[in-house]
Amino acid sequence: MSGSGTMMLETAMETRQSRRLANLLDIGRIYLEPAVHAHARGREILARFPEAELIEVASHWRIPELFGNEGAARDWVRNKRTVLVLGVKKAMTIRPNGRSADYIAPGASNGCALACVYCYVPRRKGFANPITTFVNIGQICAAIERHATKLGPRTEPGQTDPHRWVYDIGENGDASVDDLIGGNVRDQIELFRRLPNAKGSFATKYVNRDLLDHDPKGGMRIRFSMLPHRPAKLLDVRSSPMTERIRxxxxxxxxxxxxxxxxxPVVVYEGWTADYIRLFEELNDTLSPVAKAQAKAEVIFLTHNADLHDVNLHWHPKAEDMLWSPRLQETKRSENGQENLRYRAALKARMVRMFLDLMAEHLPWCPVRYAF
Known part of the structure; x- marks a missing residue:
């Protein structure tokens, strides 16, 4: 491509990203730890939002007007659109997982600009969870690389992958959205491109086509979240439409x-199985044999939370008509000690079996890696 052609392509990409960024994010206030200025990624992000009000905070976790402020629930979406938090990642813990990945990598972000009503991250952060971006991405990538190097080659296939160790890089956010803030996701793509024994993975509800310009060369797995159209419109607030994700x-x-x-999450409501059959049919009709041949799935039924239910009633009560089903749910203490609501054990076992049977009938080309 000629120099002028390359410049035109780069300009078109910048225009496309700016337009999407304006629709999803209009950052007017940035809370930042003082150490952010010492990192190149921090300075780069601050330069992208030159008109934002800067407020220094001692810790990205301790921002009283955001976290723990019950009144912020009424400004849920506005905070997600207009607020950004910048911090320095302290703990480089890599935890075993065994479901979506072999390991959970140190997160390069926390929180999200999307507003999916069932999201579990607000349970940890309080009443608002705009994006927190960690600017010491070099240290995060180095921790992953050291861990993968110590593991060595994967000698036996597993549920997560037959050939590589899989690291989930998006446990507490949406990496497709994070890419609109700065270069952290692209740095991680580059990392997994050159690690022969490791693969990055993240789930997303947002179609970021700029990521198509970064060929991971087998080192990245993206997991598009799938919901039938009816619950998706109600629950996946600010996300990409389901048809766009499928395409x-x-x-x-x-x-x-x-x-x-x-x-x-798989959400149970009147007519849920019929809606999933229609979703499966759309996938069948849209995807090519090549896309189907490489596909696999994970199935996770809804886990809800009474505190999150109360928060949602402040800003999106209609969603709770679908999520809050006490006659179907029971309390169960999670691994981190929180009391969550899950579908009653015996009922859930039958529903999981029903879902898998529907998949086997309508998506026979799509193996299920795990379901619960």
Missing amino acids: AIEDFVRAGWEVHLNFS
Whole structure:
């Protein structure tokens, strides 16, 4: 490509990203730890938002007007659109997982600009959870690389992958959205491109086509979250429409990405099985044989929380008509000690079996890696 052609392409990409960024994010206030200025990524992000009000804070976790402020629930979406938090990641813990990945990598972000009503991250952060971006991405990538190097080659196939160790890089956020803030996700793509024994993975509800320009060369798995259209419109607030996600699967496969389907959360309501059959039919009709041949799925039924239910009633009560089903749910203490609501054990076992039977009938080309 000529120099002028390359410049035109770069300009078009910048225009496209700026337009999308303006629709999803209009950052007017940035809370930041003082150490952010010492990191190149921090300075880069601050330069992208030159008109934002800067407020220094001692810790990205301790921002009283955001976290723990019950009144902030009424400004839920506005905070997600207009507030950004910048911090320095302290703990580089890498935890075993065994479901979505072999390991959970140190997160390069926390929180999200999307407002999916069932998201568990607000349970940890209080009444608002705009994006927190960690600017010491070099240290995060170095921790992953040291861990993968110590593991060595994967000698036996596992549920997560037959050949590589899989690291989930998006446990507490959406990496597709994070890429609109700065270069952290692209740095992680580059990392997994050159690690022969490791693969990065993240689930997303947002179609970021700029990621198509970064061929991961087998080192990245993107898991598009799938919900029937009816619950998606109600619950996946500010996310990409479901048809757009389905159509993007083909494009990402062509661009060198591994693409899996993330049926999460599966929400039970009147007519839910019929809606899922229609979703399966749309996937069948849209995807090519090549996309189908590489696909796998994970199935995760809804876990809800009484405190989150109360928060949602402040800003999106209609969603709780679908999520809050006491006659179907029971309290169960999670691994981190929180009391969550899950579908009653015996009922859930039958529903999981029903869902898998529907998949086997309508998506026989899509193996299920795990379901619970």
